[in-house]
Amino acid sequence: MxxxxxxxxxxxxxxxxxxxxxxxxxxxxxxxxxxxxxxxxxxxxxxxxxxxxxxxxxxxxxxxxxxxxxxxxxxxxxxxxxxxxxxxxxxxxxxxxxxxxxxxxxxxLPVERTSLEQASVSLEAAKVVIGGGRGLDPDSFAALERIAAAVGGAVAASLPAVDLGLAPVARQVGQSGKFVNPAIYFAAGMSGTPQHFAGVGARARIVALNTDAHAPIFGFAHAGAVADAREVLPLVAAALEAKRETHA
Ligand SMILES: Cc1cc2nc3c(=O)[nH]c(=O)nc-3n(C[C@H](O)[C@H](O)[C@H](O)COP(=O)(O)OP(=O)(O)OC[C@H]3O[C@@H](n4cnc5c(N)ncnc54)[C@H](O)[C@@H]3O)c2cc1C
CATH class of the missing domain: 3.40.50.620 (HUPs)
Incomplete structure (x- = not known):
């Protein structure tokens, strides 16, 4: 052989x-x-x-x-x-x-293709990145897409969120994913691991949303809220969309 x-x-x-x-x-x-x-x-x-x-x-x-x-x-x-x-x-x-x-x-080849994103902003170039982690579900990720579309940002995901099929691998940020360098990084349902934040530029202002007040992310986030992202994200998306319609 x-x-x-x-x-x-x-x-x-x-x-x-x-x-x-x-x-x-x-x-x-x-x-x-x-x-x-x-x-x-x-x-x-x-x-x-x-x-x-x-x-x-x-x-x-x-x-x-x-x-x-x-x-x-x-x-x-x-x-x-x-x-x-x-x-x-x-x-x-x-x-x-x-x-x-x-x-x-x-x-x-006979591959079924799905659109990676509705937003036209590329993840690497986005000034606002909306990241989702293992704490989210498919509905919350859909809300992240709506928020990204409303603010002209792009959606990112942690490795576990990708593993769970909540986001495509092209959205993974971190040590083994993409590097992003936004002004604001909104992290929902993420604990704040070094492997994920190795992919986020140092200039980013980090806003965290997590049910656990002791999650490590609150140790370095610039702002945050202890709340259930699955409940909050659809409300944030709806509020931003309403605001955008008012100003249209
Ligand atoms: C060599 C190597 C490379 C790696 N590369 C990467 C990489 O590129 N990118 C990456 O992301 N990871 C990477 N990892 C994995 C990394 O170690 C972590 O496992 C991962 O970053 C954790 O992702 P997470 O924060 O989504 O999940 P978790 O650490 O499980 O955190 C989930 C968080 O969600 C919160 N939560 C749960 N439910 C809710 C809710 N309803 N609302 C709000 N919050 C909620 C929980 O309190 C928890 O803090 C790598 C690991 C290794 C060893």
Whole structure:
């Protein structure tokens, strides 16, 4: 048996007529962004490939492949030993790959696409970022979108909120997500971990909303309220929308 071949995937252009997967075992590493995640899933389904998820480290020890990934909101790190096969993963800037391969953009595969955002402001450029964490639910995230639209901001999410499917991975801010540098960062249902706030610029004024008065975020937030975000966020959204209509 020959060893693992590892290829970084560039998502562009039409789908290839046939993937040269003659060399097995083969790991394809897609970008850890919305397009990459979508294409990786579609590719795995179509080619019956093993799905390794979003990995932080890939290494070969002799003929054996190991990948690392975090789980449970980063509280556990998993080292996975991968049985020889065709496998897919996603990663930011994968190291030690043998080459690159271009695969079709998600439009060329049977992928159901949903809009990432209604707001036109990009997360990285937003002056106001409205962040949601594990304490929220789908309705609260919908209220965050309404608030962002009303103030011209963008919605962000913590890693656990992304893991729970409350927001797409492209919205994740933090150590393993995006870096944002807004003037105001509104954090609802987030405890205030260093891994999340590593992704928030130092100039941001932080406004926290949390049910727990002892949550660490209140130790560094500039303003905040102890309240149930699930109740408060729809009220804030409605008030901002009403104000906007009055001034329209
Ligand atoms: C290597 C590594 C990289 C990581 N990278 C990232 C990263 O990029 N981004 C990231 O976010 N995390 C990252 N993490 C995870 C990080 O350690 C935390 O697990 C995560 O940031 C916590 O997210 P959270 O604040 O949403 O959840 P929690 O810490 O669980 O906090 C939830 C908060 O919501 C509050 N709450 C509950 N219900 C309500 C309600 N109804 N209304 C208001 N408040 C409520 C709770 O009181 C609690 O304070 C990483 C971890 C590791 C180890």
């Amino acid at each position: 020959t060893g693992w071949r590892i290829l970084a995937v560039t998502c562009a252009g039409p789908a290839p007529t046939a993937l040269d997967a003659a060399h097995r075992p083969l790991l394809l590493v897609f970008p850890a962004d919305a397009s990459g995640e979508a294409l990786a899933g579609a590719f795995a389904a179509e080619h019956d490939a093993a799905v390794l998820g979003r990995v932080s480290d890939i290494r070969r020890e002799g003929q054996t492949l190991f990948v690392s990934r975090s789980t449970h909101g980063g509280r556990l790190a998993l080292d996975l030993k991968v049985t020889p096969c065709l496998a897919v993963a996603t990663a930011n800037d994968p190291q030690g790959v043998d080459g690159t391969i271009t695969l079709g953009a998600p439009e060329t």
